[in-house]
Amino acid sequence: MKEIRIHGRGGQGVVTSAELLALAVFNDGKFSQAFPFFGFERRGAPVVSFVRINDSPIRLRSHIYNPDYVIVQDPTLLDIEDVTAGLKPSGMVIANTEKEPEKLGLKPEIRVRTINATKIAMETLGHPIMNTALIGAFAGATGEVSVESIKCAVTSRFSGKLGVKNAEAVQKAYDRMRGQIK
Amino acid sequence: MEIMEGSLAVAEAVKACRPNVIAAYPITPQTHIVEEIARMVADGELASEYVRVESEHSAMSVCIGASATGARTYTATTSQGMALMHEVLFNAAGLRLPIVMTAANRSLSAPINIWNDQQDAVSERDSGWIQLYAEDTQEASDMTIQAYKIAEDRDILLPVMVGMDGFILTHVHEPVELCPQEKVDDFLPSYDPDHYLTPKNPLSFGTIVYPSTYTEFRYMIHEAMKRAERKIIDVASDFRDKFGRHYGGLIDTYEAEDAEVLIMAMGSVIGTAKDAIDELRADGKGEKVGLVKVRCYRPFPAEAIAEAVKSAKAIAVLDKNISLGYEGALHTDVKSALYKENGPLALGFILGLGGRDITKNTIKNIAEKAQKAIKSGRVEKDSEFVDLGAL
Secondary structure, X not given: OEEEEEEEEOXXXXXXXXXXXXXXXXXXXXXXXXXXXOOOOOOOOEEEEEEEEEOOOOXXXXXXXXXXXXXEOOHHHHHOOOOOOOOOOOOEEEEEOOOOHHHHOOOOOOEEEEEOHHHHHHHHOOOOOOHHHHHHHHHHHHOOOOHHHHHHHHHHHOOHHHHHHHHHHHHHHHHHHHHHHO | OEEEEHHHHHHHHHHHOOOOEEEEOOOOOOHHXXXXXXXXXXXXXXXXXXXXXXXXHHHHHHHHHHHHOOXXXXXXXXHHHHHHHHHHHHHHHHOOOOOEEEEEEOOOOOOOOOOOOOHHHHOOHHHOOEXXXXXXXXXXHHHHHHHHHXXXXXXXXXXXXXXXXXXXXXXXXXXXOOOOHHHHHXXXXXXXXXXXXXXXXXOOOOOOOOOOOHHHHHHHHXXXXXXXXXXXXXXXXXXXXXHOOOOOOOEEEEOXXXXXXXXXXXXXXXXXXXXXXXXXXXXOOOOOEEEEEEOEEEOOOHHHHHHHOOOOOEEEEEEOOOOOOOOOHHHHHHHHHOOOOOOXXXXXXXXXXXXXXXXXXXXXXXXXXXXXXXXXXXXXXXXXXXXXXXX
């Protein structure tokens, strides 16, 4: 089982990201589970959502305390909460920021990949809604889900032009992340 | 199978049951269910009367009025909404109306808390509603269809509440297989009551009865409840024959055959407990821990439970509710079911209140306490709060 925790702020699509990842993973032929931890909904408040990926049906329903991956949608969260809490030693942080991984102030032993997903969202969508780009980058960084399945999930969730543009953002972020790794 | 939010999986099941009248008032975490059904009606996908009411009391009252005319009815609520319904819930049962309601289980105020426990439904235990609790979204969806079949049976004619843990099941996205419409139509014939309100044949429902007959009405509801035990088991088997899925009848067991410790619980914690049990059994210490899932809380399956635990040495009952001043409600009921037997040691645990997370370790610690009780031969604490923080 692989477990993912997504950190963001209300309105940034934290919950949607988890749902899209679950859908994409399922399209890849695996089992998945996505669920939010809802607070009293407020725009801008820190929000967390969770995703589980497994080869067999998932029965576990507790929150995720020792994630394999942490996705950070909003870099300002790094100053106010420990997004890496409980991260497995083999784990990885994928963060939306223009900064280099080593500039985030995280412990040096933590594997970190960064991507300026907001910039990609501005280029492709014209809005700073970067959640779809960021899960594209997640696919590129981890290989846990195929970029094709994410694009499928995105176009099934958002119809027409919006879906196409989001799929473009996914591919762009995926390619940039793959480029970094090589 | 497809990935779907639990609330939508329930809404789809409701739609497949073709209710004639739906009346609901939105409240977190039930909202997504009734929003989706409202959309289905507005978009013409579901030919039903959707009544937007000003409160949960009215929602249930509309369902009662509509059901009395012979309409199939549906509503959903949770927490404070269910508490507001309290008065009319008893009417629905007393009038013998087969209303189906989803209870998106949530805590009660105060302090205000929107998250999951099962205090809302457990507090309506004595209302005359049949109460079922789902383990996952697939079961919540399928149980909705089963609920109508149980409720509308002429030997039963009682309302059914389908409990699904708020947020944990209402808001999770996971794989679900929806029941095809034509199969549901075949499984669930249209509601055809003997007695119903119509101008052509005026009747009165729920008129005053004197001390000479009130007891007999209560007795008849009670007898119908007891008949429902068999019906719930049969409907579960019929459902398996038709749709290929089975979740147990009144109860289900997991790794229970050789278990010394049996954990008992209702709802979504069952999945987490199964994973914890697998790990306990795999860790080489030979811990014989199993599970009894209580699927039906009212009627209370006392005989089935007594039978299921008869070779266990200790049971650990998990309650996401508390009868303040005593203990968890399931714990009390289970102990009462074992009174006649020379039964296992019984330990009760209050946990998961107001959305407090239940982890595999929580379950493992509980199993360990039960094993300690077996070793010492006595129960140190009848009932205790789990993971209680600093006060």
